[in-house]
Amino acid sequence: MTTRTTSTTSQSPAAAPLIDLQALVVAVRRRRRLWCxxxxxxxxxxxxxxxxxPPSPSAVAKVLVAHQQDQPNDTGTLIRTDVQLLQTTQIADRALRSLKSPEKPEDFMKEYRGTGLSNNVLQIDVTGDTDAEAVARAEALAEAFVADHAQRIRDIADAEAKGLLDQRDRLQKQLAEVNKEIGGRSADSDPKAAASLESLFARRADLTSRIADFGQRAEEARIGAPQLIAGTQIVDAPRAVRHSxxxxxxxxxxxxxxxxxxxxxxxxxxxxVVADRPVLRRDIAANLGASVIAELPRRPGRRWQRRRTRSARERLTTTLARTVRGSAEAVSLLELGCARSTSAIALDLARALAAEGPLVVVDGLPGPQLAGRQKPGDPTVVSGERAAAVSPRERRIGVGSVAPGTAWTDLRYLGTRTVLVVRAGHGSAAWLHTVARQLADQRIPVIGVVLIDPDPRDRTDGTLWDGLGTALRGRSERPARPNGGGASHAVQAVGEGPRPAERQPMWAARVPDDDQEVR
Structure with a gap:
């Protein structure tokens, strides 16, 4: 019976996006401990x-400011001018003199600020060493600003009135000259003299009218100033700001x-982004050139999750035991970033196979990982020189590591076929490529990958459909068509070599040549 498969090869590196947003989101979510x-x-x-x-004691006061050029459509230019005038040494010095303080105006200006609340309302915020001092400073500043504003209004009104009166006096001198000319002439029968006298009378009337107008305008200028001065006042008495x-x-x-x-x-x-540590099962499978065959959490989890974890471990143990029974070669478990989980998987597998005959677990892990987890009645665990004395008739399960610093040439002594136990997000993409290349150089086929601590929301496919020569799922499958047809690549049985048209895993297209390899 033949089985037809579908080619779901991963995206080529040339067509891959610069940043995989899905992988980025998963990586950020996995590092939630950091950002939390x-x-x-x-x-x-x-x-x-x-x-x-705590904030320094502060006080606030509000001043109503009347402007001579107030317009309904003003955009706040006048009140912004008042804010800038408040931040001047002249007003700061006047306030300090009323407080009898020796502080410099430049330093005092840093301890208060003005804010235009509307076109005519100015808020003054002042800080001090105590609430009483802040209130006193706010009051002194408000009074200094009102006095300065009133003085400027008076000066402007006086200057305007003085200009108008000076113009009136000049016109009065011209009127006196015209009156003098009129008094020195008399009306006679000469038409030209009568016309000239009539022109002088018209000139005198015009000057008299203009003199009266300038006088009236001068009076109005003086009258408007008191209204503006009275309109500028403190509308909200200085008070201390209470901080909660x-x-x-x-x-x-x-x-x-x-x-x-x-x-x-x-x-x-x-x-x-910088670390480039794959976390999705599709990326890990593509970088290692082997399919993900099982997943296990790193920790037992909560009480309602432990049953699910035990079931997953039992299924994995059953799968690995079936693989070891059907293999004429020794099988090893090689870990990357999960030595404790690998030790537990190895011991579970050894316990499942111990009843079928003599079995030895060869410990190639750094540190006493396996020895510390053994229980009475567990299979024998050997390491170092004792591993060389194991009888060839005894079944062996090797446990080792492919972390940085691994002695690659020693991995074949653990097993000529291997299952990689990889912690998601632990190794970089470059190191996963190195592991795949080194295992290929040692002619150690990778049966599959056991993913530890996977992302629970990962929905990607960790199966490589183009590399079934060593996959557990291809043990009993045969090609669907002799020369290919509907599927891009036919399924191979375990032990068959790769076909010439079969695609290589991702790492094979990226690793350098033998003379350029960095070990």
């Missing part, structure tokens, strides 16, 4: 700042939480 910790640190720092560094410690703590804590969370997410994203 930074968010918590920001929350605590914000609350601590509010408690340990709980409210400030909550506000600062929320700000710190947001900043810490943003910083944590940014660091996690940048770290995921």
């Amino acid at each position: 910790a930074l968010a918590l640190v920001g929350l605590l720092i914000g609350a601590a700042v509010a408690v340990l560094l 410690l709980p409210k400030a703590a909550v506000t600062d804590a929320v700000v710190g939480l947001v900043l810490g969370l943003f910083l944590g997410l940014a660091l996690a994203a940048v770290g995921a």
